[in-house]
Amino acid sequence: MIITEDLSKSFDTFVAVDGISLTVGKGEVLALLGPNGAGKTTTVRMLTSILKPTRGRATVAGFDVVKQASQVRSMVGVLTEHHGLYNRMRATEYLDFFGQIYGLDSRRRMESAERLLTLFDLMDAKERRIGEYSKGMRQKLALARAMLHDPQVLLLDEPTSAMDPASARLVRDSIRNLRSSERTVVICTHNLAEAEELADRIAIIRQGRIVARGSVPALKERLVGPAVYVAEFYNGQGEKSPDLPGEVAWERMDRNHIRFTSPDPATFNPLVLERLLAQGFPVVSLEELPRSLEEVYLQAVLAADGESLDA
Amino acid sequence: MLESIRPALVVARRELIDQMRDWRIMAPIAILTLIFPAIMNFAADRMVGFANRYGAGIVADRLIPFLLMVVGFFPISVSLVIALESFAGEKERGSIEPLLTSPLKDWHLYLGKLAAVMIPPLVAAYVGIAVYLVGVYRELGWTAEPSLLIQIIVLTFVQALVMVSGAVVVSTQTTSVRAANLLASFIIIPMAFLMQAESMVMFWGEYDALWWTVLGLVFIAALLVRTGIGHFNREELLGRELDVLNLRWMKDVFVDQFRGQARGVGGWYRTQLWKTLREARTGLLLMALMFVGAFGVGAYLTQMFPIPPGLLRVDNLRLEGLEGFEEIDLFSVKGIPVIWFQNMRAIVLGTLLGLFSYGVLGILLVLTPFVIIGYFGVVLAGSGLPLWEFFAAFVLPHGIFEIPAILLAGSAILRMGARLAAPAFGESITEGVIRSFADWAKIVFGSVIPLLLAAAAMESLVTPRVALWLLTR
Structure with a gap:
């Protein structure tokens, strides 16, 4: 659905995006992470045919972002950094306006608006002026606008940044629904927990370049080492040494815990549990030590800084 | 529709x-x-x-x-x-x-x-x-x-x-x-x-x-x-995200456009000025057409504002009109800087006016002398001085240098206006103005100033003598 090859953008002498190549498939959610000014917004603007790449190319839903800009824009729904709402309009008028711009007939405009206002819990406020909306409501309305024409591709910049937890959950659920209805979603966010929860893959951008990419588990594996599992025993009864499969490297943490790494958790973890129980260890729990995406992110950014310093 | x-x-x-x-x-x-x-x-x-x-x-x-x-x-x-x-x-x-x-x-x-x-x-x-x-x-x-x-x-x-x-x-x-x-x-x-x-x-x-x-x-x-x-x-x-006055960037853009990759004055003439002149050829053609048009307007104005019969007598001009011109400072070496400065002032004023009017007012200003020449050419022709003689006596000696100079300067002013009206892709107005100003400077410093110097020398020292010779022969 989205393919970029060596996508680059410079403003005079400033290189905002430098050779980004990525592919996002149908029904896939990609999270673009990176510090402010890393080039996420510029990338999104190129993918929506607002800015022309200075090098490289990109296609969205099979259309070239330079040569077929109009088709690209018809296929894409964008939640922009600035929500771009008109304070003196009502929500229904606002959605109707954008529906007309996207060429929807009046019946479809009305149906889509009703569906999205209901989905985002804005029906009660639909006749209020947008200027009276709270930040979260404004963000939900902007998201409704992005989804109004049922686009194949959604590019969402900080989709839940101003929302209360309940609204944020609503939005996250709707993004999951988009994925299951085969839509392609790119999220730019600083909310790492959200990215981890929603994204199939993550790309970390630093100074216009992708410095790390992959699924969350793969990135964790690569950047903060293999998963570490902890077995907890009941009431200090873990003092003796367990006899575990040779492929599993383990060490004692204290009387109640051992931790181990496993080359293939799906195969070896059940085996480890089985052996421990068989050897009389009163196992209370077996779990993976939490490794946050934040750690992955910081590692990737630090590595990129080191790389640039080395260069 | x-x-x-x-x-x-x-x-x-x-x-x-x-x-x-x-x-x-x-x-x-x-x-x-x-x-x-x-x-x-x-x-x-x-x-x-x-x-x-x-x-x-x-x-x-x-x-x-x-x-x-x-x-x-x-x-x-x-x-x-x-x-x-x-x-x-x-x-x-x-x-x-x-x-x-x-x-x-x-x-x-x-x-x-x-x-x-x-x-x-x-x-x-x-x-x-x-x-x-x-x-x-x-x-x-x-x-x-x-x-x-x-x-x-x-x-x-x-x-x-x-x-x-x-x-x-x-x-x-x-x-x-x-x-x-x-x-x-x-x-x-x-x-x-x-x-x-x-x-x-x-x-x-x-x-x-x-x-x-x-x-x-x-x-x-x-x-x-x-x-x-x-x-x-x-x-x-x-x-564009910021409204910052970036003087260094402005200077860099100007230098890049003015000097390019040229090394030395000879190289600059061969590469930069030649390139700019080639790009200006449409403007030059337009200027040449307007130049002819200006003569036409001058000729037309003789009908609207005719000089009363007898006021201008070519016989007088032939016999005594140019007598004693050597006494006038303007027609000596001292006149060269005066005439050159006057012409340069007109070019600079035309450029300034052109900046605020897409070149239109600037072009009108630099073409005004041609309207006047057209007017007097036709008036004198009506009074018995053949048009070719008028041109040969009063225009051509220094015009050989001055007319190309004005055409070149006019084309540079036109290009400034055109660049504003039809910007290059991704080029802001500021960048367009700086680059077109650099092109203007290339043309003016590389060709217009030397040509106007030669024209001023001719106008001070040669034109009056040619005119005297032609009119009194």
């Missing part, structure tokens, strides 16, 4: 509704529509009475049409404010970005906004004119000539178009309404001068001159619209 502009109409409709809900826009429009014409009616009534009382009937006659023009102009001045708010304001608030991500074409957005910001002030102006006309008819029994009424209606429209299209150009170069308001002086000051000129025309009573004003404004509006469309595009609107 309607289908292709439908998105523009959607944009215009939304903007119009939005304006109707904004009391800051509606209040002044309402005042200028209903109250201001009534004040003008009152003023007309009192001033006509006053003027008539002291036998100044002509002032009274001219005052009523003048106020008609004023009543039309005041409401459209609001269009400038609305335009800045609509274009720069939407950019500043970020509400333009969702529109830019939509399938709207750039010109849809441009046209929709242009229509939306012009319609309310124009409606207000026309309603105001109607209110004023009814008032003066009831109080003074005055009715406007249909031709005058059409002139005022058209003039009001093109003035609004010029202000709004100018505001768009200003807005594309800024990221805030505040900055746009500051730059709006580039529109307000020329419009103030225009109003003064129009007022003079109205009191002069030569209403046909208004058509020339309309024609000039249509031309300027066309150039401004072209510039606006050139710059009102997604790349420009979102590619």
